[in-house]
Amino acid sequence: MIGSILLTLALVAGLASTIMYFLSFRGQENTLKVARISYHAMAILVIVAATLFLQAIITHQYQYKYIYEYSGSGLSLGLLISTFYAGQEGSFFLWTFFTVVIGLLLQQYASRRGDLEPRVMSVYTLAASFLLMMVSPMLKNPFAYIWAEPNFIAASNINPAILNMPFMQSFFFTDGNSGQAFIKMSSELYTTLQKSGIAINDFIVQGKGLNPLLQNFWMQIHPPILFMGFALSTVPFAFAMSALMKNEYKDWIRQAFPWVLAGSMVLGLAIMLGGYWAYGVLGWGGYWGWDPVENSSLVPWLIGVASIHTMLVQRKSLARHETDGIGEFARTNLVLCIMTYVLVLYSTFLTRSGILGDASVHAFTDPGRSVYVFLVILILSFTILGIGMMIYRWRYLSKQVEAYKNLLNRELALFTGSVALIASAVIVIVGTSAPLFKTSVETKFYNDMNLPIAILIGVLNGLSLLVKWRFTEGKEVIRKSIFSVAASFVLTALMALVGGVHGLMMIILTFSSAFALFANAEVAYKIMRGNKMALGAYVAHIGIAVFLLGVVGSSVASGQKQVELPKGEPRQAFGYTLTFKGYHPVDDGQKFGFDIEVRKGNVRKVVSPVMFFSQYNNGLMREPDIISEFSKDFYVSPVNFDDGSQQSKGSQLTLNKGEAAQFEGAKITFSGFNFPKDAMNTMMSGGDFQVGARVAVEYNGKSFQTEPLMKAVSGQKEFVPVEVKDANIRIQMEGMDASGKVNLVVTKLDGKAAAMSGPKEVLSIEASVKPFINLVWTGVLVMVLGFIVSVVRRSKESLA
Amino acid sequence: MKNKYIFGGAIIVVFLGVMIYLFTQTNVQYEADFAKIQSKARTFKATGTWVREKNYEVNKEERTFSFYMKDQSGREMKVILAGTMPNNFESAQSVVATGKYKDGCFYATDLLTKCPSKYEGKPQISSGM
Numbered sequence: 062m063i064g065s066i067l068l069t070l071a072l073v074a075g076l077a078s079t080i081m082y083f084l085s086f087r088g089q090e091n092t093l094k095v096a097r098i099s100y101h102a103m104a105i106l107v108i109v110a111a112t113l114f115l116q117a118i119i120t121h122q123y124q125y126k127y128i129y130e131y132s133g134s135g136l137s138l139g140l141l142i143s144t145f146y147a148g149q150e151g152s153f154f155l156w157t158f159f160t161v162v163i164g165l166l167l168q169q170y171a172s173r174r175g176d177l178e179p180r181v182m183s184v185y186t187l188a189a190s191f192l193l194m195m196v197s198p199m200l201k202n203p204f205a206y207i208w209a210e211p212n213f214i215a216a217s218n219i220n221p222a223i224l225n226m227p228f229m230q231s232f233f234f235t236d237g238n239s240g241q242a243f244i245k246m247s248s249e250l251y252t253t254l255q256k257s258g259i260a261i262n263d264f265i266v267q268g269k270g271l272n273p274l275l276q277n278f279w280m281q282i283h284p285p286i287l288f289m290g291f292a293l294s295t296v297p298f299a300f301a302m303s304a305l306m307k308n309e310y311k312d313w314i315r316q317a318f319p320w321v322l323a324g325s326m327v328l329g330l331a332i333m334l335g336g337y338w339a340y341g342v343l344g345w346g347g348y349w350g351w352d353p354v355e356n357s358s359l360v361p362w363l364i365g366v367a368s369i370h371t372m373l374v375q376r377k378s379l380a381r382h383e384t385d386g387i388g389e390f391a392r393t394n395l396v397l398c399i400m401t402y403v404l405v406l407y408s409t410f411l412t413r414s415g416i417l418g419d420a421s422v423h424a425f426t427d428p429g430r431s432v433y434v435f436l437v438i439l440i441l442s443f444t445i446l447g448i449g450m451m452i453y454r455w456r457y458l459s460k461q462v463e464a465y466k467n468l469l470n471r472e473l474a475l476f477t478g479s480v481a482l483i484a485s486a487v488i489v490i491v492g493t494s495a496p497l498f499k500t501s502v503e504t505k506f507y508n509d510m511n512l513p514i515a516i517l518i519g520v521l522n523g524l525s526l527l528v529k530w531r532f533t534e535g536k537e538v539i540r541k542s543i544f545s546v547a548a549s550f551v552l553t554a555l556m557a558l559v560g561g562v563h564g565l566m567m568i569i570l571t572f573s574s575a576f577a578l579f580a581n582a583e584v585a586y587k588i589m590r591g592n593k594m595a596l597g598a599y600v601a602h603i604g605i606a607v608f609l610l611g612v613v614g615s616s617v618a619s620g621q622k623q624v625e626l627p628k629g630e631p632r633q634a635f636g637y638t639l640t641f642k643g644y645h646p647v648d649d650g651q652k653f654g655f656d657i658e659v660r661k662g663n664v665r666k667v668v669s670p671v672m673f674f675s676q677y678n679n680g681l682m683r684e685p686d687i688i689s690e691f692s693k694d695f696y697v698s699p700v701n702f703d704d705g706s707q708q709s710k711g712s713q714l715t716l717n718k719g720e721a722a723q724f725e726g727a728k729i730t731f732s733g734f735n736f737p738k739d740a741m742n743t744m745m746s747g748g749d750f751q752v753g754a755r756v757a758v759e760y761n762g763k764s765f766q767t768e769p770l771m772k773a774v775s776g777q778k779e780f781v782p783v784e785v786k787d788a789n790i791r792i793q794m795e796g797m798d799a800s801g802k803v804n805l806v807v808t809k810l811d812g813k814a815a816a817m818s819g820p821k822e823v824l825s826i827e828a829s830v831k832p833f834i835n836l837v838w839t840g841v842l843v844m845v846l847g848f849i850v851s852v853v854r855r856s857k858e859s860l861a
Numbered sequence: 862m863k864n865k866y867i868f869g870g871a872i873i874v875v876f877l878g879v880m881i882y883l884f885t886q887t888n889v890q891y892e893a894d895f896a897k898i899q900s901k902a903r904t905f906k907a908t909g910t911w912v913r914e915k916n917y918e919v920n921k922e923e924r925t926f927s928f929y930m931k932d933q934s935g936r937e938m939k940v941i942l943a944g945t946m947p948n949n950f951e952s953a954q955s956v957v958a959t960g961k962y963k964d965g966c967f968y969a970t971d972l973l974t975k976c977p978s979k980y981e982g983k984p985q986i987s988s989g990m
Contacts (some may be wrong), residue, residue, distance in 0.1 A: 701945075
């Protein structure tokens with residue numbers, strides 16, 4: 062109860078703060094102080110509520126529906142904490158929390174910069190208030206009680222001592238399919254329990270638990286960083302709006318700049334961590350699958366990075382004080398900063414409205430009508446607010462804008478870079494939004510469209526350093542680029558001849574990324590001796606170049622190979638010798654690590670991919686293991702483990718007349734029933750009869766005609782199987798249906814033979830080689846480092 | 862000034878043109894009616910449920926995974942996935958298979974499983990006790 066009250070009060074304080082800040086901006090006296098107090102009150106309420114929620118999770122307070130649904134007893138502390146954001150309500154709450162906390166920093170920052178605070182904070186607090194509405198008791202309240210709405214709880218999660226009490230009878234239900242028993246939790250049951258003096262927490266003793274896919278280290282860091290990035294993307298929006306409110310477009314660029322950089326840095330890092338999670342733990346086999354959820358965080362990042370480049374141009378043109386105008390790209394910058402936040406909201410809508418239900422591995426399902434409507438209101442409000450203000454000021458803005466004159470200058474290179482990033486964002490939005498129209502695109506769409514853009518980005522990344530602000534002589538550019546172009550030729554030739562990069566576009570991309578790398582490295586080397594703070598941009602660009610080279614390298618077809626590893630017997634794959642040694646329990650025996658010795662020359666390593674059966678989703682879970690070398694990763698994904706004790710169950714086939722099926726390399730064709738003339742009559746009269754199924758087996762170029770039988774002897778059905786030794790199979794008829802289909806059971810013959818010679822444990826794995834994938838991670842981390850340097854530098858400058 | 866807009870406009874037109882072309886080339890429709898899938902020789906995202914009674918088959922030599930899938934009207938179709946069985950296939954509430962129908966089978970290149978427990982699912986309660 063207290064949590065819901067805190068969040069409701071926080072919402073009230075947030076709305077009060079928004080209004081007070083707005084009045085303060087309009088010149089109303091004595092409002093700024095009230096606005097500040099309200100903001101801090103909201104922040105304190107949210108922080109206290111979050112602390113309470115965390116404490117409730119750690120102490121397993123299953124009276125909260127959310128904690129019952131997503132948490133469970135027996136999770137480690139780290140994982141318990143991560144259940145905070147495992148579901149819709151909690152992740153909105155985390156987003157709200159970061160928004161509010163970052164707002165405290167923003168308020169400090171803004172209060173020291175003239176009349177900025179009322180404007181920027183009124184917009185920012187409005188955004189925070191909207192999020193608070195989302196977690197308020199009206200919508201996705203994390204503190205909702207489990208009995209608030211009737212809810213079925215598995216009887217196994219209930220205290221057995223109470224379960225057997227007589228009054229419980231009327232709350233029992235059984236699932237018709239699985240026979241599982243459930244308790245209907247409702248306010249009625251709650252009152253009954255209260256009357257008997259039973260605390261709800263003694264009644265429900267276990268939660269549903271955390272999805273095993275989320276039970277790993279990355280769950281503990283990826284989502285918080287992502288939501289921090291989302292929260293930071295609110296800041297550029299607030300700055301752009303504050304400029305439009307005052308109709309003054311010079312200061313905001315300098316003031317918002319470090320925030321835009323910080324937001325891009327955090328979001329970029331979050332996206333990479335998500336990619337690594339998918340690659341290293343979830344076993345997607347790659348770092349990027351163009352999954353809608355991944356895409357929807359990439360789009361705001363691309364737009365944010367685009368805005369950095371055009372904001373830089375406006376800064377420069379303002380710094381020159383050539384005219385009284387507001388500098389170049391003033392309108393572009395406003396629109397991009399507004400769009401960064403609007404796109405965060407759009408991505409939230411896509412992934413949380415249930416609209417991507419079928420399209421994504423990890424989108425949420427339908428959250429309910431009211432949430433859907435609220436999400437639509439949320440996007441529309443901020444879109445209309447942002448675009449409306451732009452239209453309102455458009456005429457004024459158009460008069461102030463300066464046009465640039467020359468073709469070969471850094472302004473144009475930066476602008477083109479932004480355009481390339483925006484184009485890439487448009488591609489990703491279009492592809493990701495396809496499910497709205499009941500369709501989708503193959504990943505080829507993203508790859509083919511983005512490839513030329515990546516090439517352009519590589520070229521501009523290097524070229525923009527070689528051209529000067531305002532104007533550059535063509536000759537000078539050529540002179541300066543000699544080193545990088547020459548070095549890029551060498552590297553590209555190496556990648557193509559030794560690294561196996563092929564395809565014209567990929568070779569061009571290699572060249573353009575290499576050019577970006579060398580051009581930036583050359584400049585960075587020169588700067589090293591001077592102002593180290595100016596290194597940020599070059600380091601970030603080196604990161605992007607390295608990342609692109611990693612993309613090229615890892616795209617080189619490496620192939621996958623499924624390998625069967627009988628225990629103790631070495632097998633070959635991609636030049637490695639693999640020997641399955643046995644398995645050992647991990648995580649207190651809940652999971653099993655399968656140890657495989659990997660040998661190459663004299664180097665010997667052990668990988669232990671993990672498999673375990675999960676009660677949670679009633680299935681086998683698999684986690685890959687990786688050997689990272691400098692130039693490549695050797696990626697081992699477990700597929701199946703056969704402990705040899707069971708024969709293969711065989712497979713069931715249902716075939717129409719003339720239909721064929723494959724089994725273990727044999728082609729099995731059903732050509733029809735052999736139905737003796739009198740069979741029908743005897744069948745009707747209940748006498749003995751037999752029916753045969755004409756089945757042809759083709760194996761290794763040989764074909765065999767067989768006829769498994771179904772007999773009825775004194776009312777008892779009997780099935781007579783056939784064995785085809787040369788094809789190593791046994792076929793048994795299992796039944797026939799009225800429509801003329803036959804049901805067959807096909808088993809391998811040597812399943813039995815193997816069992817007789819003693820059980821043999823066999824591990825199946827999928828092995829693959831991922832060249833240069835390390836460059837992908839390294840590239841992003843280097844880029845993040847560059848961003849950090851830039852944030853520090855631009856924060857200092859923003860006070861000037 | 863005028864040239865700038867003509868140039869920019871031309872680039873945008875070319876970009877959109879290429880994008881629309883590629884979109885139509887790579888676009889894959891969701892289809893919950895298997896009759897439609899079986900009548901056309903193009904790629905679909907077939908949505909339906911796994912026919913649990915008919916089990917599934919893992920073919921290690923051919924590296925395929927096959928099972929039967931049925932649509933809302935109960936029409937069944939054999940699905941052969943080039944690859945291995947996805948995680949938690951057994952508990953999948955519904956599956957989305959991407960591929961083409963050919964010679965009586967749906968050849969899938971990608972399989973997505975939707976699991977009830979991963980989301981805010983509710984058990985289907987059929988009878989009281």
